[in-house]
Amino acid sequence: MVAKAELHVHLEGTLTPSLMREIAKRNNIQFSEDIIGPNDTFLWNDFLHFLEVYDQASMVLRNAQDYRDMTYGYLARSAKEKVIYTEMMISPDHAAMCGVGYEEHLEGAIAGINDARKEFGIEGRLIITGVRHFGPEKVTAVAKKASVNPHPYIIGFGLGGDEAGFPASQFKEAYEIAHNAGLACTTHAGEFAGPESVWDAINHLPVVRIGHGVRSIEDPTLVEELVHRGITLEVCPGSNIALGVYPDFASHPFLKLREAGCKVTLSSDDPPYFATTMAREYQIAKEHFGLSDVELIEITKASITNSFADEVTKSMLLNKVRLHLA
Ligand code: ADE
Ligand code: ZN
Secondary structure (H helix, E strand, O other), X not given: OOOEEEEEEEOHHHOXXXXXXXXXXXXXXXXOHXXXXXXXXXXXXXXXXXXXXXXXXXXXXXXXXXXXXXXXXXXXXXXXXXXXXXXXXXXXXHHHHOOOOHHHHHHHXXXXXXXXXXXXXXXXXXXXXXXXXXXXXXXHHHHHHHHHOOOOOEEEEEEEOOOOOOOHHXXXXXXXXXXXXXXXXXXXXXXXXXXHHHHHHXXXXXXXXXXXXXXXXXXXXXXXXXXXHOOEEEEOHHHHHHOOOXXXXXXXXXXXXXXXXXXXXXXXXOHHHOOOOHHHHHHHHHXXXXXXXXXXXXXXXXXXXXXXXXXXXXXXXXXXXXXXXX
């Protein structure tokens, strides 16, 4: 098994139905069984419904311990698949909806990262993430909170949610605040909207990575621009097929983007929603895109190099990849 690194996973999107049940029980919260499918996965029928189920499941999280257990649980599962580094998007607005304060939800996630490192040696970092469909004002408020509450594990700022309804340019103010506070920036784009959405993101926001970005392939000039600017794409093939962005792996543009010179990486997005894991994403790249183990290791190295971690952490991780090979 090759060493892996992940740049794009939503912390609330790592909550499995089994952990959700456990947390709901101890918090005495009811939830609808309709959202639970077989093999510890969730049920939903399209992107907007997925976002609703995601919001619903996140409602069981009520305190720092819940955030700690979710973070620790995901990092523990990842470490077993030889993931050595994971950047997790965390949404203060989802916490706020359940009455969990900004400091409290971070305290939980940070404890989960520390506990997982002690036990498994895996490194975790956090990307504070706004939700498009909650509107620009909420996202600006999240950026302000992130800018005045620095922590060594909080290294980035991002944006998820309904891409087609809320273009990136609406969130310029939030990104200016986050960027000025020293947070590295990424945003979802080119997933549920076309190349114009990616142009909008790279022309208006200080982003050095794009979440997904796969639909950039529809505009060759955009692909050239991404290569020229050295923008990293956080590609999540399993998610793209599960959500119907592409009908099958044969139609997925991963290889075309890679061949055009784009920096492509592999991530799982929301594992229990898409019945995936990092091991499965690497397996998809092997089986469907024909990548060799050597090429998969190159992907891991690209993820580390283009992560938002500091240089000391990056060289420690690259050394670990070398040790895995030895
Ligand atoms: N939030 C969680 N998963 C997401 C995805 N795949 N796209 C946009 N927002 C998300
Ligand atoms: Zn995502």
